[in-house]
Amino acid sequence: MKTFRWIIFAFLAIGVGLYPIIYLLINARFGLLSSKPDELLQNQLWNIAFYQHIFLGGVALLSGWSQFNERFRNRNLAIHRALGKIYVIVCLLSGSAGLYLAFYATGGWVAGLGFGGLAVSWLVTTSMAYYSIRNKEIVKHQQWMIRSYALTFAAVTLRVYLPLSQIAQIDFIDAYRVIAWVCWVPNLLVAEWMIKRLNRTVTLKAS
Numbered sequence: 503m504k505t506f507r508w509i510i511f512a513f514l515a516i517g518v519g520l521y522p523i524i525y526l527l528i529n530a531r532f533g534l535l536s537s538k539p540d541e542l543l544q545n546q547l548w549n550i551a552f553y554q555h556i557f558l559g560g561v562a563l564l565s566g567w568s569q570f571n572e573r574f575r576n577r578n579l580a581i582h583r584a585l586g587k588i589y590v591i592v593c594l595l596s597g598s599a600g601l602y603l604a605f606y607a608t609g610g611w612v613a614g615l616g617f618g619g620l621a622v623s624w625l626v627t628t629s630m631a632y633y634s635i636r637n638k639e640i641v642k643h644q645q646w647m648i649r650s651y652a653l654t655f656a657a658v659t660l661r662v663y664l665p666l667s668q669i670a671q672i673d674f675i676d677a678y679r680v681i682a683w684v685c686w687v688p689n690l691l692v693a694e695w696m697i698k699r700l701n702r703t704v705t706l707k708a709s
């Protein structure tokens with residue numbers, strides 16, 4: 503069961519991590535771009551932020567998932583450090599671009615506030631993970647990384663919920679406004695639950 507969960511987790515992280523490549527392959531208004539007005543699509547700053555966000559966000563998903571495997575991490579500490587640095591840099595760059603994009607989100611201020619909240623939480627949790635390891639606080643580093651990656655995983659949950667909402671024939675804009683929140687708030691709750699469970703295991707092992 504544990505292996506099965508791990509395979510699903512890796513499959514979704516890799517699949518959605520590679521998804522932004524489609525924007526390079528399809529030379530047309532693909533996906534979200536088809537819902538944007540011409541004026542915005544001609545805005546150079548928005549375009550830079552959009553491509554910075556989607557490609558570096560993809561790298562964040564691809565670089566993070568394998569580091570939650572304790573055995574892999576402990577055996578390849580140099581790789582862990584290198585991937586960790588890449589992860590932090592791409593999260594900060596993709597997150598700040600995501601925060602800017604949130605002001606132009608489809609679905610207006612409700613969706614914008616949802617994505618904005620996600621962006622700020624992503625920037626804060628990733629920075630905290632970085633500062634705690636700089637201070638050699640390993641347990642705190644692990645906890646903040648769980649929170650940070652749970653937020654990175656919002657890219658996956660959003661792309662699971664959105665097609666489901668369309669199958670359920672919910673109006674796209676209504677669904678998008680709700681999903682801008684639902685794609686990350688429950689992920690954070692799951693992260694807190696995982697952290698509690700991890701703390702309990704450590705206490706049991708120590709006693």
Ligand code: HEM
Nearest residue numbers: 533534556559560600603604607608617620621624653657
């Ligand atoms: C976790 C923090 C994240 C925030 C705050 C965020 C925010 C946003 C925002 C505001 C948009 C534009 C939405 C609109 O204009 O309606 C967007 C689109 C997009 N984001 Fe993110 N995002 C995050 C993570 C990621 C990650 C990790 C990826 C990696 C694949 C990603 C890939 C994309 C893609 C591909 C789009 C274009 C829409 C689509 O084709 O589905 N995002 N994001």
